[in-house]
Amino acid sequence: MPDSQIKFLVVDDIRENMVALEALLRRDGLQIDFAGSAAEALELMLVNDYALAFLDVQMPETDGYELAELMRGAERTRNIPIIFVTAADRDERRHFRGYEAGAVDYIFKPLDPVVLRSKAAVFFRIGQQARELECQRDEMRVLAHHRDIAISRLKAHADNSPLALIECDRNLTLRSWSKGAERMFGRSAEAMLGQRIAQSGWLDAEAAGILQTWVDGGTSAQRHSAEIDARRADGQTISCEVFGSTLCDLNDGNLSLSLQLLDVTERRRAEEVRSLLIGELNHRIKNTLANVQAIARQTLRQADSLAGFEQGFVGRLQALARTHSILSDMTWSSASLDQLIDEQIRAGTLDAARLLRKGPTVQLTPENALRLALSLHELGTNAAKYGALSVPGGEIRLTWTYNDELLVLRWEERGGPEVHPPARTGFGTTLIRASAGCEDDGVSVDWSASxxxxxxxLSVGVAQPNQPDQERLIEPAKIESGRPELDGSRVLVIEDEPLVALDIRYELTAAGAGKVDIARSIGQALEAIRAAEIDVALLDGNLSGERVDEVANALRGRKIPFCFVSGYGRQHLPQGFQDAPIIEKPFRADALLPVIHELIRR
Structure with missing residues (x-):
């Protein structure tokens, strides 16, 4: 029989009586168990739950009254309803004993079927109701268990969330303050709950007014959002994105406001910095282009030939580019004078073996560094053309002092041809004189015969770390002389800027390259590497915003020598290719061709 059935127990030592009771009580949903003695009855009651027990009063050994007393003495059987069944016991004193033992009624033999069925039906319905209540109780326990788990999860999410979860009533009195709110605002729930937002010191009147309009608007809007400023307990102001939902209590109709706040202080600060950097970048790019334009115009006006213009213009552009690289490495904060001199040596403008420099370590602002780099380039170029570096044995003494925030730089040439003042002032001299910025008397020249x-x-834009004066001799950069020929070599140029690619192709073709192919994307480059016969490749550091690691690996896989042609430094190029030379943009042909020639020779 299924467990959902209601169970009755009939206890009688006469089998015929049990059969008669069973015949009268039989109905759907009812299970009747039988016991012939008190011991058997107690054993069944320890196993089953009974809605009613019929006990025969007259039984050998243990009668019905004694069995009832035993049932009332045990926790499991104490609450089972008992109806005594008797044939002749109408003694009132015995009846009282039965009721004292826990009986709810008596039935006398011979049994009246109508009375028996009506009394049994009452307990059958009570048993059904008890069973339903038990089922409901079990269901409620399951629901309560799931509810407790859900509440625990929600509380864990709320406590660990980066959001501040806050609730308040229609008067903006705080009713809930999560752990995230405690962390974000440094205010404990104990200190905040029960306070009106406007008086809590957490939000100002304007922000509180925004929240009040959300509540006053009722539940018509599904979602509200705004950006507000909030104050931490330490007085710090933080920027927040707040999202709100207005809720209505279905029981009393009262409104409440549920808030979720996200700290966007760092994001807003980053946006401000980004905007500032974009503006600064725009300013610097336009200034740089204006400088390039001015250099191009002035160089062209004073050039004797197209070749002279190219040499002068490209050299000055290289000086600017190298200084930009130095400043970029220092995040455009400053550059040291030593770095500017070292770059001129690497470019071949100055000969380290014929340069004596002495002076303290000084840092220059970006503006001073750019101007002074151009000046050093012009000084070195002039010395190589007309001065001390134009003859064997000549040398340059470059010394400087820094006192009272004043930098005095002295360029002195010795051992060169006899010096005569120039008949006219060229653009190079103008650039040198511009190195002092707006100060007219910041640059002087002595055209000494020796x-x-x-x-x-320089009186502004110079700083000095605490370091002693130094006298240095730097090994010169090894740059091959002459114009090496490429002898029909097959070259792949991987460059996304069409003008730069065409310029490189022109220089390579003029130097004798046999075939120059151009790839402007990662896909074109990989296809060319796979299909074409290539002697050497030139690889841009970035193709339309994509890294070129895959292309570099493909070149290495086919054992094709290559160099990077890029405005990036080594740290921003694919790693693991330290053996690949770097030609910095903008480049000169006399810097490009020797590198390619050496790669082919290897």
Whole structure:
């Protein structure tokens, strides 16, 4: 029989009586168990739950009254309803004993079927109701268990969430303050709950007014959002995105406001910095282009030939580019004078073996560094053309002092040809004189017969770390002389800027390259590497915003020598290719061709 059935127990030592009771009580949903003795009855009651027990009063050994007393003495059987069944016991005193033992009624033999069925039906319905209540109780326990788990999860999410979860009533009195709110605002729930937002010191009147309009608007809007400023307990102001939902209590109709706040202080600060950097970048790019334009115009006006213009213009552009690289490495904060001199040595403008420099370590602002780099380039170029570096044995003495925030730089040439003042002032001289910025008397020149002496004075934009004066001799950069020929070599140029690619193709073709192919994307480059016969490749550091690691690996896989042609430094190029030379943009042909020739020779 299924467990959902209601169970009755009939206890009688006479089998015929049990059969008669069973015949009268039989109905759907009812299970009747039988016991012939008190011991058997107690054993069944320890196993089953009974809605009613019929006990025969007259039984051998243990009668019905004694069995009832035993049932009332045990926790499991104490609440089972008992109806005594008797044939002749109408003694009132015995009846009282039965009721004292826990009986709810008596039935006398011979049994009246109508009375028996009506009394049994009452307990059958009570048993059904008890069973339903038990089922409901079990269901409620399951629901309560799931509810407790859900509440625990929600509380864990709320406590660990980066959001501040806050609730308040229609008067903006705080009713809930999560752990996230405690962390974000440094205010405990104990200190905040029960306070009106406007008086809590957490939000100002304007922000509180925004929240009040959300509540006053009722539940018509599904979702509200705004950006507000909030105050931490330590007085710090933080920027927040707040999302709100207005809720209505279905029981009393009262409104409440549920808020979720996200701290966007760092994001807003990053946006401000980004905007500032974009503006600064725009300013610097336009200034740089204006400088390039001015250099191009002035160089062209004073050039004797197209070749002279190219040499002068490209050299000055290289000086600017190298200084930009230095400043980029220092996040455009400053550059040291030593770095500017080292770059001129690497570019071949100055010969380290014939340069004596002495002076303290000083840092220059970006503006001073750019101007002074151009000046050093012009000084070195002039010395190589007309001065001390144009003959064997000549040398340059470059010394500087820094006192009272004043930098005095002295360029002195010795051992060169006899010096005569120039008949006219060229653009190079103008650039040198511009190195002092707006100060008209910041640059002076002495056209001494033994060697020209330039003195450059900077009074602003110079700083000095605490380091002693140094006298240095730097090994010169090894740059091959002459114009090497490429002897019909097959070259792949991987470059996304069409003008730069065409310029490189022109220089390579003029130097004798046999075939120059151009790839402007990652896909074109990989296809060319796979299909074409290539002697050497030139690889841009970035193709339309994509990294070129895959292309570099493909070149290495086919054992094709290559160099990077890029405005990036080594740290921003694919790693693991330290053996690949770097040609910095903008480049000169006399810097490009020797590198390619050497790669082919290897």
């Amino acid at each position: 060697g020209v002496i330039w003195t450059i004075t």
